Amino acid sequence: MKQLIQSFKTGATILEEVPAPQVSRGGILIQTSRSLVSLGTERMLVEFGKANLVQKARQQPEKVRQVLDKIKTDGLMPTLEAVFNKLEQPLPLGYCNVGKVIAVGEGVTEFKPGDRVASNGPHAEFVSVPKHLAARVPDDVSDDEAAFTVIGAIGLQGIRLCNPTFGETIVVIGLGLIGLITAELLVANGCRVIGVDLDPAKLEIARAKGIIAISPATGTDVVKYITELTNGVGADGIIITASAKTDDIIAQAATMSRKRGRIILVGVVGLHINRAAFYEKELSFQVSCSYGPGRYDEGYEQKGQDYPLPFVRWTEQRNFEAVLQAIATCKLRVASLITEKVPLEDYRQIYEHIGQSRSIASILVYPQNTPHTPVVQIVPEASFAGTKGVLGIIGAGNFTKMTMLPALQKAGARIKYIASASGVTGTALARKHRIAISTTNHNELLQDPEVDAVLITTRHNTHASMVIQALQAGKHVFVEKPLALTRDELEAIQRAYKGRITLTVGFNRRFSPHARQVKELVGNAAMNVVATMNAGSIPASTWVHDPKVGGGRIIGEACHFIDLITYFTGSRVKAVCMNAMGLHPSSTTDNATILLRYENGATGVINYFANGSRAYAKERIEVYTQERTAIIDNFRVTQGYGFKGFSKLKTSLDKGHSAQFRLFAERVQQGGPSLIPFNEIVNTTLASFAAIESLQQGGWVSLQPPSDNEEPGDIMYVNGAQLKA
Structure with missing residues (x-):
């Protein structure tokens, strides 16, 4: 299928051929008929893409600070590589989509195939969206009109926060587009509406909709005009839908407002607020968040957990429905806002001059005979017939892009497939790394007999099921950590693992030259190991914190x-105890100390902290044994104390990824033992589970691993609980 994407590296807007998405659990798959170009938002993205590096840096000073901190901890070259990789990531454009459910x-009962719906899907021939980000289109609303649903909901949410009453x-x-829709909805709400803009054409459209339209460009003093119109009272509410860097707009809004008035920001303006103006009038100021309650809430959007209507009357989906109802009853007339309708293939008519465009609303029209194809052949002339070591990748996130693919490419690995959820990122990576096939259906590579091994880098909650599918398909498996999230998942993996094919988990630190050097120095002697991870905080809403995801x-x-x-240590964990900062035990803690007791008498301490400075090194490992000490500082410098013939190893940042993927590709192609013994992988996974159990139970949790003569998949015991193969 075809999809519009924006390159932040080159600034080009491209109609890319990508695999069509698959329908997801709790979602719907839509064949697009129309999509609306949001000129304000998309103009900003296009212009940012066209800016040079210095201009990009000036627009995002907070990102510059993050880059400087990363240089301190990771070094210059890894940081620059990360920045350029980020800029290469394509961005799908658009969020106002209309089409038919296919x-x-x-778990979706609210929609059925054939329903006509509006959604926040991008400019693409097929889109897959969660059910709460779509609404059914009434029969008397055309596709062109329905394309205004999502952008109309943005204006409507601003109105709901302003809470206007009849006559205000x-x-x-x-x-602009949002401003005109907002103003018309306010008129329908019984308000006296004053619209302010510099463009005469927009002012004329506003007047035709019953809006009092004024322009400072004609010499009108906006504040004085509104003060006189309201008999010296001032405006009851002000909704800012403009986009400008100046602070003048917020200052002007405060001046024209009545005492205890409401100011709502929907657009983007400078926000250096004059405290005196807000203090004297007791003004309220609020920033509106997109389409309404539920936006950016993973529970609502991705998991389908609706807010009860008696407590949250207007969610983002209900706002979509309200806009469609207003269009159906002619309370909102959007057809007159359409400036142009352009076939998707002619998208350049809109985007090549988007910075100078005077259009109000541009509609993209889609062909309706496009087949839904989840696979795109990127390099059709490539052939792996009769070769060994062919790889397929599932997952096209940052780790795949910035770490795994560069390492595999350097190792000369043969990659035939890359599977991604949307198809956009996977296709971009396929082109860059000359991967033959980009797909949104990972079963394609599992069913291909040429594929010898599968590498899985998806979200954690999918690891176990995908590992099992790949093992059952007879593929060698590499999966990023963690292997599983629950004992049941681990048990199922043990049943699927037969020992004839390998399973590797992405525990890359053991492959670092620093770890290999220390291991060579200390052997298997009894030791004490202290590992400190200055992990840094991540928002509580991030999916990593969700125990189920x-x-x-x-x-x-x-x-x-x-x-x-x-x-x-050359041994396996025997018992675990974890303590965490905070009053209540939580499985999502990220400030904890873990104690490990090993079968051979060794001990380990892991300090995993998220409350340290980002300017400090992220990882530090100390090994104490036989009156000798080895210290690994952020996998850049290793120092030895008391070791004959060794004092220091210094490299660029090397956490072992390159060696890990090189060895994996070699083993798949040439054969050889597993990179990590399966029983060690299982033991590590069980130990991580035991850490959480320890925190919740308030004591040590014992692991009784299988004896050395047991085969993989035999019965294991964890704190007395039996895991059967």
Whole structure:
């Protein structure tokens, strides 16, 4: 299928051929008929893409600070590589989509194939969206009109926050598309509406809709005009839908407002507020968030958890429905706002001059005979017939892009497939790394007999099921950590693992030259190991913290260091105890200390902290044994104390990824033992589970691993609980 994307590196707007998405659980698959170009938002993205690096940096000073901090911890070259990789990531354009449902996902009863819907899908021939981000289109609303649903909901949410009452005077500053829709909805609400803009054409459209339209460009003093019109009272509410860098707009809004008036920001303006004006009038100021309640809430949008109507009357989906109802009853007339209708293939008519465009609303029209194809052949002349070591990748996120693919490419690995959810990122990576096939259906590569091994880098909650599918398909498997989130998942993996094919988890630290050097120095002697992770905080809403999706940072990330200490000690974890900062035990903690007791008498301490400075090194490992000490500082410098013939190893940042993927590609092609013994992988996974159990139970949790003569998949015991193969 075809989809519009924006390149932040080159600034080009491209109609790309990408795989069509698959319908997801709790979502619907839509074949697009129309999409609306949001000129304000998309103009900003296009212009940012066209800016040079210095201009980009000036527009995002907070990103510059993050880059400087990363240089301190990771070094200059890795940081620059990360920045350029980020700029290469394509951005799908658009969020106002209309089409017909062609498939519904598991758990969806609100829609059925054939329904005409409006959604926040991008400019693409097929889109897959969660059910709460779509609304059914009434029969008497055309596709062209329905394309205004989502952008109309943005204006409507601003109105709901302003809470206007019949007869109030409301000022709308900025009569672009959102501003005109906002003003017309306010008129329908019984308000006296004053629209402010510099463009005479927009002012004329506003007047035709019953809006009092004024322009400072003609010499009108906006504040004095509104003061006189309201008999010295001032405006009851002001909704700012303009986009400008100046602070003058917010200052002007405060001046024209009545005492205890409401100011709502929908657009983007400078926000250096004059405290005196707000203090003297007791003004309220609020920033409107997109389409309404539920926006950016993963529980509502991705998991389908609706807010009860008696408590949250207007969610984003209900706002969509309200806009469609206003269009159906002619309270909102959007057809007159359409400036141009352009076939998708002629998109350049809109985007090549978007910075100078005077259009109000541009509609993209889609062909209706496009087949839904989840696979795109990127390099059709490539052939792997008769070769060994062919790889398929599932997941096209940042780790795949910035770490795994560069390492595999350097190792000369043969990659035939890359599967991604949307198809956009996967296709971009396929082109860059000359991967033959980009797909949105990972079953394609599982069913291909040429594929010898599968690498999985999707979200944590999908790891176990995909590992099992790949093992059952007879493929060698590499999966990023963690292997599983629950004991049940681990048990199912043990049943699927037969020992004839390999399973590798991305515990890359043991493959670092620093870890290999320390292991060579200390052997398997009894030792004490202290590993400190200055992980840095991430927002509580991030999926990693969700126990059912990410598993929390202990299971999801601290497992790295359990494996590393296991590698150093040459033994397996016997018991675990974890303590965490805070009053209530939580599986999502990221400020914790984990104690590990090993079968051979070694001990380990993992300090996993998220409350440290980002300017400090992220990782530090200390090994104490036989009156000798080895210290790894952020996998850049290793120092030895008391070791004959060794004092220091210094490299660029090297956490072992390159060696790990090189060895994996070699083993798949040439054969050889597993990179990490399966029983060690299982033991590490169980130890991460035991850490959470320890925190919740308030004590040590014992692991009784299988004896050395047991085969993979035999019965294991964890704190007395039996895991059967």
